[in-house]
Amino acid sequence: MPQNRLANETSPYLQQHADNPVDWYPWGEEALNRARAEDKPILLSIGYSACHWCHVMAHESFEDPATAQVMNELFVNIKVDREERPDLDRIYQTAHALLSQRSGGWPLTVFLTPDDHTPFFAGTYFPREARYGLPGFVELLHRIDALYRTRRTDIATQNASLRDALGRIEARAAMSDDRLDASALDQARGELARAYDRTYGGIGGAPKFPHAPTINRLLRHWSATARDGRADDKALEMAIFTLERMAEGGLYDHLGGGFARYSVDEKWMIPHFEKMLYDNGPLLALYAEAHAATGDPALARVATETADWVMRDMQSPEGGYYSALDADSEGVEGKFYVWTREEVHQVVGADDYPLFAARYGLDRPANFEGQWHLYGAAEPAALAAGAGLTEDALRERLDRARARLLERRETRVHPGLDDKVLTAWNALMIRGMAVAARHLGRADWADSAQRALDFIRTQLWRDGRLLATYKDGRAHLPAYLDDHAFLLDAVLELLALRWRSADLDFAVQLADVLLEHFEDEAHGGFYFTADDHEQLLQRPKPTADESLPSGNGVAAYALARLGHLLAEPHYLDAAQRALQAAAGVIGQSPSAHCTLLDALEEELDPPTLLLLRGPLAELAPWQQAAAGYAPTRLTLAIPSEERGLPAALADKPAPARGVYAYLCRGTHCEAPITDPAELHKALG
Structure with missing residues (x-):
């Protein structure tokens, strides 16, 4: 079958669709001009390579010749990797929320007018035939086409309202007159306590995400109160218990290390099995810092196994870190990770099986589609006492069994690897490795972080500007706020581990690009895209923590630290302006802005x-x-x-x-x- 226009893209997600019968385009002038010339709506499909429901929709609809024929006749079809184009994803997820009044997700399916690319209908996954209360995809395509052909005036009116709403969102990000003080720190602490799950840890209920900024805020809040002689031990307890429960649950890979994207249940037992670099970088740092705060060796063990997994499976020979591991293997979610009792018994042996089964839940009912996904079912101390063993002896036997199972698992068909290198996500892992190496004394982790930074400087820093993505020798796409802010923060952490004057010079260059090309000079804060970026429907200035930490929060935090280090007022002033610009939204929901609160804490009490x-x-x-x-x-x-x-x-x-x-x-x-x-x- 001939390939479509996605075959030459760097994104593994786009390449996965290169053999579709759909006449896919990447986002760009060729597709946008064709839609305008032929007066066809744009069908914009946004997803990513490790997304399970993206695979389902692709298999059901995009690989189906009959469905593809309808798509090709009625629309100009554009496929976008949300990881390479977070600017487009951010805008159209916001538009989806405004149009549908519900949260979005992936795959995101959006229909745009061809003249100004404004969405007039948006949804997420649609099945091929009607089910789950959703229309069948082909039926939807015909309905959207009829809507576009017969109701242009209504669409134009709705589009004007949507653009106005997007503009109001931008206006709310303008500088606030609200007063910045420590009350927001205490308010966030109170909000997190009210949302805290006292039984299983974490914030909120299922699905439950390992939201690093909130855990970090609780740790920092405890540390600040301890310095003042009024230690908030409850904040420490919430942070540490959450980290412990996450690591004991099936969210954590008990054989290979590293964390999955989220848990489908409140107990952290069954994950959505994809592993993302951007989760594991901040979590690696958190577990190392939590160990430094408490001395708990179990927390250090999780950090160690996670860092070792990253170096083993997620670092390229060139030095950069890969993006993600898929949830699926052989077309089945979780197949790589789950076990039968018989296979575990065969691999670990009759002597060790009873202890292993009790520790990891195989002596209990199957927890994943008739098979077992490993989780911490019994506490090691109680298990050792019941078996008449010391904890060290128990750990030795369990480690031996885990090593055997990991060796067996390596013979299975592995989940797909998204091997593109994203600057922002690499920055999060460079920082995680640097923090963990500093607290746990691992020179090999420091070397790993340094190799990744050197790779980015060599391959993704061109003529004084940063690029966003790299694969197979090709770096491209202008970098975003997150790329610059996260990388500046990572370089400062690496400097705290190992001094290299060239790294300080690079930090200054990154900070200067942030101020020159991303800062809102009139109102303070930082836009997500640069001033010379492609003009899109909206130029957001995001402040809240989402799946990634807030770019504005990290920028304010890192610029202030660089300003204190170099005694440079213009960095300090930019950080203060960013905080003042966000004061209004921080006041409305402090706990949604934990990264900005970290910067605020250091604005009020310099580091x-x-x-x-x-x-x-x-x-x-x-x-x-x-x-x-x-x-x-x-x-x-x-x-x-x-x-x-x-x-x-x-x-x-x-x-x-x-x-x-x-x-x-x-x-x-x-x-x-x-x-x-x-x-x-x-x-x-």
Whole structure:
């Protein structure tokens, strides 16, 4: 079968549709011009490679010649990967919500007028034949065509209202006169407590997502109150219990490490099996930080297994991190991950099977379509006591069984790998690896993060501008707010782990691009697309945390930290303007803006800068003295061999012998400390 126009795209999702009989176009001038010239509505289909229902709709409709014939006759058909084009996805998901008054998702199916690309009908998955209360897809196609041909005036009126509504959303993102103070931090804490699931952890009910910004906010809230001598131990309990329950549930891969996208149930037992890089980067950082805060070895174990999985399965030979693993293998969701009792018994052996079965739920009823998906069914301490074993002995036997099962699982047909490299998602994992390496002392994780950053600088940084995606030697698409903000934050975390002057230079370049091309200079805050980006139906300025942290929140947080580090007021001012611009929406729903609240916390109480200067070989004991969970402290160890530092760093020189530790809060720096024990005491 001849391939359509998607065959030459970098997106694995688009390539999956290259053999469809549908005359697919990628988003671009060729398709838009044809729709305008032929006066045909645009059928815009947005999805991603690891999306189960995207596969279902593709198999039912897009691979069907009869359905494709109707699509080709009546519409210009455009297929978009929401991971490569989050700008389009963000706009048309918002439009879907306005048109349908319900939340969206993927696949997103939108019908646009050909002249101005305004959506006049939107939905998500449609079956080939009518069911689930939904019309059949071919029936829908004919109805949409008739609507477009006979009701142009009504469509024009609705489109004008929709564009007006999108404009009002933009206007709400303008600078607010609301006062910024610490009350929003306490309000968010209260909102999260009210939505907290006291039985199983997490926020809200099923489906339940591992929402890293909210857990991070609870950890930071506890830390801030502890510094003030009024430790909010309940906030710590909510964060840690959620992390524990997620790791014990089937959301976590107990054999290979890493977390699935979400749990379909409130107990975290059965996941939607896709694994996304953007979830695992922030979760890796969280588990390492939670271990640093509590000393719990179980949290360190989860971080270790997750980081090792990323390096084993998700890092390319070139250095970049891949995007996702599919939920399906051999066309069946979860098939790669589930077991029969007989196969587990055969693999782990008769001696270890009873303990393994009790630990991971095989001694209980099947939990996934007649088979077993592993989850923490029994606590190791109780299981060890019942078996007359020490916990170490039990762990050794379970680890041996897990290794055997992982080896067996590797012989199965693997889920599809989305091997494109996305700048924003790589930044989240670079940061996760750097944070975990710093807290858990793993040089190989630091190397992994450094390789990924070097890959991005080599392949996706061109002529002073960042690109969004890379695959098979081709980098393209202008980068978005998230790419720049997340990468700036990641570079700062990597600098806190290993100093490289070139990385600081790169951070400054990224910050300058953010200010020059993304900032709303009139009202503050940052647009999702650059000022020279393709003109679309809307230019959003997103503030809330969604499946990814808020780009405005991360930008404000990272720019402020860079401003304090370099004593550069223009970075600090941009961060403050972004916070003021978002003050109104923060006030309406503080807990929906946890990343912005992290930036607000450091705006109200500037972070501590700890600068270590001395010979490279002598810095390690000082870094160890500064170890621990301190989310509002930025520690940098700069070898005395470094030359050409910015003025704010050069004025804190290394001594002739030994090491100096400069402890700065805001604009005030104390006299240099010359003994690691004295530093440890000064840090409390």
